[in-house]
Amino acid sequence: MPAVIYKLVSNKLVWMTAGLLLYILLTLAALHWYPDNVEQMNWADREVFNAKVIRQYSAQGSIQQQQVLDRLGSPDITAAFNDHADIYQVLYYRTHRRTPDGITTADECTALLFKNRLLIAIGDTAVSRYQSLSANAH
Structure with missing residues (x-):
């Protein structure tokens, strides 16, 4: 049973890290390709x-x-x-x-x-x- 729990926690950590990296990449892309528009x-x-x-x-x-x-x-x-x-x-x-x-x-x-x-x-x-x-x- 502890091996199954370890595997679940390990998978969650991998997905959370991947999600965080994706969020950072998307934020940087938006800042780069969509500059501030003073008119808006x-x-x-x-x-x-x-x-x-x-x-x-x-x-x-x-x-x-x-x-x-x-x-x-x-x-x-x-x-x-x-x-x-x-x-x-x-x-x-x-x-x-x-x-x-x-x-x-x-x-x-x-x-x-x-x-x-x-x-x-x-x-x-x-x-x-x-x-x-x-x-x-x-």
């Missing part, structure tokens, strides 16, 4: 997602504006101006809600400043540089 996220998830992605960006890199738009979707607020041959655009993505009023304001967002579609500043630096550049634009 609720506002709270999107804020966390935006903040997480923006933290990975560097203004010293070569991040193109289209890459940001492809990853984060449409910005919550945007502004732009031309200065001679240069185009400056600031995109605001909401990363933290301050007032639950249903309105997104710039102080609830992280700014990304682009010059000729290339990221040059992030956050408060982006806002101050944009304001300075637009005030001095010809």
